[in-house]
Structures are given as C-alpha cells and as structure tokens.
Amino acid sequence: MTPTLRYTTPAVVLHWLVALLIFVGFPLGVYMHELPLSPVKLQLYSYHKWIGITVLLLAGMRVAWRLSHRPPPLPDSIAGWQRQASAAVHGLLYLLILAIPLSGWLMSSAKGFQTVWFGVLPLPDLVGKSRELGDALATLHQILNFTLLGLVILHVAAALKHHFIERQPFLQRMGWSKQERT
C-alpha cells in the first residue's frame, strides 16, 4: 500500500477555515486599532474577537487532529534540514493559532471588556482589569501576530516552491481532491 499524500478531509477543512479567518482577522486587527472611537470601531472589535475565538476553537480541533494523526510523509527528495525546518514552522504555527486568540482574549479582559462570542456567549474573564497587564498583552498580541505573519509567508513560500519550482504535488497535500492518493 502506498502512503497517502494528502491530509485527511477534516484536517484540510480545518486548515482552510483557519487560514480564511486569519486572512480576514489579521488585517481587520491592524486596521481597527488605529480608528478613532466610533460605533464602527466597536463593531469591528467585536467581529475581530468573534473571529479570534472561532480560530481558537478550530485550532484546538486541529491540534487534537494532529496529536491523533500523522501528516502525510514528505517526498524523499526533501533534504533533512528542510524536514527539520518544516517540523519547527508547523509546530510554531500550531502554537501561534492557539496563543494569538488566547492573548487577545486575555487582553480584552485586562482592558475591562469581556469577550462575548457572537454577542451571545460570554467567555469568562481569566484576568482582572489592569492597565499594565492590558498594555503588556496588547504588545504580546502584536508580536505574536507579526511572528505569525512571517511564518505564514515562509509556509506559503515553501509550499509554492516545492509545488511550482520543484514540481512536486505539494499543494494537493492540503487540496480537496482525493485523487492524489497514488
């Protein structure tokens, strides 16, 4: 039996959902925090938080998937250092998609604004209101996000390089088509 070269369908769905939410949530976060106070700003902050908590939930599912599954093996042609780099970047990506929403949630609590998911489900405030803690968490949230940005660029660049330059069916690993099982 040849090993499957594709992630399982739940893993693929979760990957792209998280990717989509990050591609919306990240620029939204960058844009909204510079806005002067207005109802639109309050709305955007809420949407950003709802997106973030959704990412946290999906990220938890992804980590559960990863702990119970092996990703499809990399082609033999991939060099050892690239395998190590891939493992490190993927580990960090998993860590960040958990840590970023979590830092946002804690920041929100520290700034005195509870997170209410979709305006319906109030999440507990895990820390009390504190100006210093709020500012520290805001800085942390920002650092983690720009680290994520760097890693995502690396992640996408590596996938595209293997796919288009080295002509290996890399994008199919996270693709919808099951025909790539060869």
Add this chain to the structure above:
Amino acid sequence: MKPVLKHLMLLASLAASSAHAAEYRTVLPKQSAISFETRQMGVPVAGGFKRFTTQMVFDPARPEAASARIEIDLASIDAGSVEADEESAGKLWFNRSVYPKAVFTSSQIRALGGNRYEMRGTLTLKGKSRELIMPVSYVPGKTAATFNGAFTLKRLDFGIGEGMWADVATVANEVQVKFRIAASGK
C-alpha cells in the same frame, strides 16, 4: 401663660426628635459610590463616577419627610476606558463644557415596608429633565447607614450618545445605574 406654653411645646418637640433613632444628614463620600453598566455589542461594560456630592435627610421614623439631592461631576467619569472617558465629554455624549453636572433631586419618598423605600425624583442631564422612580433600601449600621438604589436609565431620553451613537444595537439604550450612599446619623 402663652410664652410658657410655647416653651413647653418646643421642649416637647425637642424631646420627641431626640427620641428618634437617628436622622441621617452627613454623607460619607468615601463609603459612597455611583456605578453604571452599559452594553456595547452585547458586552457589559462597567463604569462609574468618582466625584459627586449628596445632600440628604432621612429619618426612618418619618420617611415622607426625607429628601436627597445628588450632584455628579461628569468629568469624574470612568466609562470603561480612557478612550471612552474622553469621548464621553463630547457634544454627542454629555457635551460637558456646556453641561458639566448631572443633578438628581428627590420629590417624594415612600415607605414600602421593611427597610425598602421608593424614591421619586427628577434627573437633569444635558439640559433635559426626566422623572425617575427607583427602589432604595436602607441598611442601618453602627456608625453609619447605607442607602442602596438601582434604576435603569434610557440614555436617549437625555440625548446621551446622539448622531452616529444613537444606534442602540451598538451601544444599548438602557444603562443600569447603581448607587450606594453612606451617611452618619446624629
């Protein structure tokens, strides 16, 4: 005869008033607080006012003669964040340069039984006066009594949050206000 009678009546009334448990007049600002809760996008946000002055008279034996007047310095607001504190001063909110204070004056206090009372009065905020009715509970203490009250204020009744802020889906119209006034008796 007449002057003597007057004296006797005066004495009698003095005796009667000193026989009362207490008459609360001296407000203890450090033990008093006014807080509120707004809702923004369904999220409760706590706030309050740090500076306010209260004049009050309350005698549990004669609640109908009680009165209260509270004057709030709107510049002492904590609206949940520095950004919101600054925003609240503007024309769309309190328009604080024109209306720096909120004033509540009681008009009638009625005993509801137990230590519960109903206070009616007028709140003047941003140039608009509205009648309010609120329950107040009286908690006697050793050195001071506490008066706790709560009511729901509709911010748009007073034009608080006009223009772009008038949309109640973003900032709810209802604001839950709570107060605790501590006063020592004599």
